[in-house]
Amino acid sequence: DQQVKQNSPSLSVQEGRISILNCDYTNSMFDYFLWYKKYPAEGPTFLISISSIKDKNEDGRFTVFLNKSAKHLSLHIVPSQPGDSAVYFCAASAYKTSYDKVIFGPGTSLSVIP
């Protein structure tokens, strides 16, 4: 059973418009969330993160929103650019005994159409 879900395998957006990528989680112990971007033939790269003590974090064109009661977070990209076309992974972590684990969602493939 996936603890981190990204229910949209793919998303197409026109250049200049807003892209919204969604992520849901089931484990209420998760307290830190990250988004990674992955281009073909490369490893994922970190994009933006948010702690559970916040409900919003912004970095340039990228904003992540966290709704703890709904166990939902979303990544907004405004304005979308063709270079944003990639697979986006949502990830979550929870402190567990003395060790830490990071759980990734299945990813959403974003295509930004020029």
Add this chain to the structure above:
Amino acid sequence: EAQVTQNPRYLITVTGKKLTVTCSQNMNHEYMSWYRQDPGLGLRQIYYSMNVEVTDKGDVPEGYKVSRKEKRNFPLILESPSPNQTSLYFCASSPRGRNSPLHFGNGTRLTVT
């Protein structure tokens, strides 16, 4: 250049033939981890290590071994590979664990026939 280096990038092998995928990072990171990426399943954690000689199982550890004898290296060992281990593998590291972003290698595409 700060990086995580995995070798090989591509590997085709046969069932039962032991193999090792190497991973090295030059950033003096304490935390290292292995993931496999499969369609529809995303990245699943195989093993991770908080520091030298400290390793722990992730979500899908069966059929894999790891070791952390030095801080910079974290090899992934498949003692007896099987076709269900055909996947894309990523090694990652970070300075302080889960709340520090992971730095990923470029991946190893493994095919077991």
